[in-house]
Amino acid sequence: MAKTSARKVMATIAAASAFALVISACGSDNNSATPSSTPPTSTPAPETSAAPSSSTGTTSGSETTGGSATSGSASPSGSAIPTDDAWCDEIKAAYPDISGKSVSIYTSIVAPEDKPHIDSFVPFTDCTGVTVNYEGNKDFENQIKLRVQSGSAPDIAYIPQPGLLQTLVNDTGKVVPAPQTVIDNLAKYYDPAWAEYGSVGGKLFASPVGANVKSFVWYSPKAFATAGYKVPTTLDELKTLSDTIAATGAKPWCAGFESGTATGWPGTDWLEDFVLRTAGPDVYDQWYKHEIPFNDPKIVTALTAVGDYLQNDKYVNGGFGGPDSIATTPFGEAGLPLLTGKCWMHRQASFYAANFPAGTKVSEDGDVYAFYLPGDGTTKPVLGGGEFAAAFSDRPEVQAFQTYLSSPAWSNAKAKATPNGGWLSANKGLDTSLLANPIDKLSAEILQDPASVFRFDASDLMPSSVGAGTFWVGMTSFVRDGVDAASTLATIEASWPK
Amino acid sequence: MDWLFSPVTAGDKILSMIAAIVIFVVVMGAILLAVGNEKAPSWLVAAGFLGPVVIFLAVGLVWPTLQTIWKSFQTTANVIGPDNQPVRNPDFSIQKTTSFNFNNYKSIFTDSDLLRVLGNTLLWTILVPLVATAIGLVYAVIIDRSRFEKFAKTLIFIPMAISMVGAAIIWRFVYAINDAPGANQIGIANQFLVWIGLKPINFLNGGLATTFFLIIVMIWIQAGFAMTILSAAIKAIPEDTIEAAKIDGASGMKLFTRITIPSIRSALVVVLTTLAIGALKAYDIVKAMGNSNPTVDVIATRFITYFNSAETENLSSALAVVLFVMVLPIVVYNVRQMRKQEETR
Amino acid sequence: MTAGEIFVEPVDRKEARKNKAAMAAAETAKRISSPGASIIAIILAVLWTIPTFGLLVTSFRPGDVVPTSGWWTAFTAGGGGFTFNTYKEAWTTQALGPNFLNSFVITLPAILIPITLALLAAYAFAWVDFRGRNFLFVAVFALQIVPIQVTLLPLLKTYKWLGLDGSFWPVWLSHTIYGLPLAIFLMHNFMKEIPREIVEAARVDGAGHVKIFFKVLMPLLVPAIAAFGIFQFLWVWNDLLVGTVFSGSKNNAPLPLAVQQLIGNLGSGNRQYLLSAGAFIVMAVPLVIFLALQRFFVRGLLAGGVKG
Structure with a gap:
């Protein structure tokens, strides 16, 4: 592709082209070493195991061996999942003749978390002979827009916020609607709410891949047992427990909003969780869609309830100081005082497990664990997030890969490829016994619980100038400057794009 | 030609680098050969010397700038259909209407905290160049020809070698605060306060004070630039000039103000100008260390914030134009300096 | 700076220049190294180095002690040592x-x-x-x-x-x-x-x-x-x-x-x-x-x- 148009350039550099061609003749031996220009016509298993690493091959040799190790063990040990072969036949039937093709995928997930993803594509490659080229970048959200607009879109992108999906569909028109096979998979294996978050204008564009549960309060089971505290089951009990702990002179809560250029996002999760609990999921939907103002009285009530915790110098900030220290405490370090007894509870998502130092026992009777942030005791609202796989091409191999990603086979392969935990999906076909980490298991069970009412992180659904802008700023000044709930929300409402 | 346009192996990469350099040398050689004739008219010479630069800058900077200016007068709105839903094109993108007006500028200049943002930006563009240059100059003069000159210069230069991202990491271990009773500090500045019996301060808690503390980080980085350039300029002062001044009885401060400063005048202007423009554009430090605090925002951070959201992209164009206007005084000052120099030359 | 002050040094005078430079260095030692100036230079150098030095020390500390104790404690008994x-x-x-x-x-x-x-x-x-x-x-x-x-x-x-x-x-x-x-x-x-x-x-x-x-x-x-x-x-x-x-x-x-x-x-x-x-x-x-x-x-x- 680059070759022909590159010649165009060369022609313009008249004085130099002759020389360059001489050099190129000398270097032509190396062409065969370029995987992207010469895809293998047939891809037996051992070769393809190296294929996912071709995009990363020069950066890490370990991925190559990791990939082959997974593929080697996949076929015999895969017998635990009965559908293991069925999915492959289905994909092959729907998308024949795609062997030897390749699919590029672009995500925000970087090393070392990218390796399980790369490994989880191996069964797909083994089945179809399609090579998957993986690339991760932490600045994904800005880069994907540039790539799509400049005509260099990847085949598949993992989009971390539905709001970004909306932007890409609405503004660029380059996102390709999901094929029927994906629509079918979603109907079968996912809660309808997830399909809605992957849709724009009533059309499904992206299927969910990873998921996380945000309605968690981290605590130390050991410390709770020693002190005789019980895990609260309603919001009122949570308040009572907080008061009990505060009465001992200790600060029951710790929190941290600092996250570099994204400072403030943990604060948005607090408010969202409380909106779900004090106003309910219907109001929540109206709120993020801006059918009611951002500073609707019901939202003010929710933020006031948050303020009872985060603006309360008897409650926060265990191990760090007063409420204003929340703004400058890095979110990754905010929960660490749980381990030293300087703090008792820390509201943060399931993925926070990765922030505890190596050797920390994360389990129901271990050093740390999390309980579900309770509601009124009868309903069970769940706040969460996740990524969605959107396609920028309708080539059959791309659609086959999309289909694979939305199937239980991929979720299970991914779970198997993530031995250290820290990942789960909302796929109902996910075998939770494959999840390595108790907190992942708990999260998956909450997501699969029919009683749960799942709602996606509202800040990811709002226009990014609010959801990744003024909302962060507002929540940060809420804790730092002790601004009251009404004016915090009024400021954010004023910034909503007209 | 894959090795040149999509190199994969280490050998190919190095080869493509060498090829790039060779191509560049050959092309430039050809151009210079063409205009190298003694009798070549000066417009041809200028075209040869400036041609590549003009092409690069026209494509890379001028054209995008014109587009930005154009966009700054645009506002877009979705086309709403009879069902009250946005109308979509066949590719599912939303149809938009574009109108030309001054709305972006209006919303910038009616922004309630615009004055503070402008004020902060001014503080940055004034304090960073002045203080960094002053420190660089004083340091360069003091260590000039001292025994530890190389080592001493390297110490001040080190922050230059650190990326802005790295600087944010480093300064976390200076400014970090923990004001829980009896807690360990991990920021050295607060530990210092504790050592001398004071309470720790939340340096990054917003307001004017935080702006100053962020400016300190920028000064810390840029003093190395000032020091390197000014030190070289000081060394270029001819020995005779100094000797002559000494014979006249000048020493110490007098030597500094009468001889050193005038002799390196143009270097000072260069350094001040470069640092001022750098400070005007700096957003990394405020973004990474400002804790999402609007009270420390400068124009460049607002620009980035707006630029990254699809809904506010046009607004960011208007801010870029404002940034452009703000650099004009610096341009004018430099042009006047140039004129003066031209006259004395 | 005027033209008359610029003159060209041939390469073979390098040696001579070196001697001259040494002499000049000895001479300027008198010229500017007032104690006040030296102190200013040292203070600046120390202030400029401390932040980077802190990170350097941090980079040699075990990861788990970094968020909980200051880098300067690395030199004390309970600092977690170096790695x-x-x-x-x-x-x-x-x-x-x-x-x-x-x-x-x-x-x-x-x-x-x-x-x-x-x-x-x-x-x-x-x-x-x-x-x-x-x-x-x-x-x-x-x-x-x-x-x-x-x-x-x-x-x-x-x-x-x-x-x-x-x-x-x-x-x-x-x-x-x-x-x-x-x-x-x-x-x-x-x-x-x-x-x-x-x-x-x-x-x-x-x-x-x-x-x-x-x-x-x-x-x-x-x-x-x-x-x-x-x-x-x-x-x-x-x-x-x-x-x-x-x-x-x-x-x-x-x-x-x-x-x-x-x-x-x-x-x-x-x-x-x-x-x-x-x-x-x-x-x-x-x-x-x-x-x-x-x-x-x-x-x-x-x-x-x-x-x-």
Whole structure:
């Protein structure tokens, strides 16, 4: 592709082209070493195991061996999942003749978390002979827009916020609607709410891949047992427990909003969780869609309830100081005082497990664990997030890969490829016994619980100038400057794009 | 030609680098050969010397700038259909209407905290160049020809070698605060306060004070630039000039103000100008260390914030134009300096 | 500075100059090393070094003690001691070796091309008379303020149209474009410092502009080129934005990009400490180069530093 148009350039550099061609003749031996220009016509298993690493091959040799190790063990040990072969036949039937093709995928997930993803594509490659080229970048959200607009879109992108999906569909028109096979998979294996978050204008564009549960309060089971505290089951009990702990002179809560250029996002999760609990999921939907103002009285009530915790110098900030220290405490370090007894509870998502130092026992009777942030005791609202796989091409191999990603086979392969935990999906076909980490298991069970009412992180659904802008700023000044709930929300409402 | 346009192996990469350099040398050689004739008219010479630069800058900077200016007068709105839903094109993108007006500028200049943002930006563009240059100059003069000159210069230069991202990491271990009773500090500045019996301060808690503390980080980085350039300029002062001044009885401060400063005048202007423009554009430090605090925002951070959201992209164009206007005084000052120099030359 | 003060030093007088320099050093020791000045210098040096030193110490501490105790406690009994693991982990998590190579491949042309072009342009602005010269110079100067972000998409489209995407060319060309306005501004100032008489004399001898540029001016500008070269090097070497946007694929990613990815995604806050080692890995090369280039700065920058 680059070759022909590159010649165009060369022609313009008249004085130099002759020389360059001489050099190129000398270097032509190396062409065969370029995987992207010469895809293998047939891809037996051992070769393809190296294929996912071709995009990363020069950066890490370990991925190559990791990939082959997974593929080697996949076929015999895969017998635990009965559908293991069925999915492959289905994909092959729907998308024949795609062997030897390749699919590029672009995500925000970087090393070392990218390796399980790369490994989880191996069964797909083994089945179809399609090579998957993986690339991760932490600045994904800005880069994907540039790539799509400049005509260099990847085949598949993992989009971390539905709001970004909306932007890409609405503004660029380059996102390709999901094929029927994906629509079918979603109907079968996912809660309808997830399909809605992957849709724009009533059309499904992206299927969910990873998921996380945000309605968690981290605590130390050991410390709770020693002190005789019980895990609260309603919001009122949570308040009572907080008061009990505060009465001992200790600060029951710790929190941290600092996250570099994204400072403030943990604060948005607090408010969202409380909106779900004090106003309910219907109001929540109206709120993020801006059918009611951002500073609707019901939202003010929710933020006031948050303020009872985060603006309360008897409650926060265990191990760090007063409420204003929340703004400058890095979110990754905010929960660490749980381990030293300087703090008792820390509201943060399931993925926070990765922030505890190596050797920390994360389990129901271990050093740390999390309980579900309770509601009124009868309903069970769940706040969460996740990524969605959107396609920028309708080539059959791309659609086959999309289909694979939305199937239980991929979720299970991914779970198997993530031995250290820290990942789960909302796929109902996910075998939770494959999840390595108790907190992942708990999260998956909450997501699969029919009683749960799942709602996606509202800040990811709002226009990014609010959801990744003024909302962060507002929540940060809420804790730092002790601004009251009404004016915090009024400021954010004023910034909503007209 | 894959090795040149999509190199994969280490050998190919190095080869493509060498090829790039060779191509560049050959092309430039050809151009210079063409205009190298003694009798070549000066417009041809200028075209040869400036041609590549003009092409690069026209494509890379001028054209995008014109587009930005154009966009700054645009506002877009979705086309709403009879069902009250946005109308979509066949590719599912939303149809938009574009109108030309001054709305972006209006919303910038009616922004309630615009004055503070402008004020902060001014503080940055004034304090960073002045203080960094002053420190660089004083340091360069003091260590000039001292025994530890190389080592001493390297110490001040080190922050230059650190990326802005790295600087944010480093300064976390200076400014970090923990004001829980009896807690360990991990920021050295607060530990210092504790050592001398004071309470720790939340340096990054917003307001004017935080702006100053962020400016300190920028000064810390840029003093190395000032020091390197000014030190070289000081060394270029001819020995005779100094000797002559000494014979006249000048020493110490007098030597500094009468001889050193005038002799390196143009270097000072260069350094001040470069640092001022750098400070005007700096957003990394405020973004990474400002804790999402609007009270420390400068124009460049607002620009980035707006630029990254699809809904506010046009607004960011208007801010870029404002940034452009703000650099004009610096341009004018430099042009006047140039004129003066031209006259004395 | 006037023309009469500039004179040329032949190479064979190097030795003599050395002695002279030694004498001058001894003499100036008297001249400025008042105790007050020395104290100021020492205070500045210490203040400037402490933050970096803190990170250096941090990079040798075990990761789990970093967020809970200050780096200065590392020297006390309960400080957790020292380890080389952070460097090992940083180097292996991302396998930084190839990124080192990429940075090298990116940096060399990205210094060479803009500096050469800037020298030529600066010469034209300083010594060639043509219509619109001043306007063009002011325009180039003003381009320094253009925020890089607005140029990203137009440039990406251009490279794509040229078929250059996926190679190092977009990175080289972009660094050239972004570096040119400042480079031309600085080089122009250096150029103008050269006395008119030198150029005029060459012109009288019948030399064309190309000859004057290479034979007369270039030798005088070596220190200026070295000084600017190191800054252009630093900007390119430490750059994150251009590398991220234009390097196209992970295969071509420069070092700072890989280091930035070190801490992984959300939920990997406990790897924050890896950045300390990463920062020093990135920093090592610029420091070596600065030390190596210092000898070019010994003599003057602005006047070409020539003596005889």
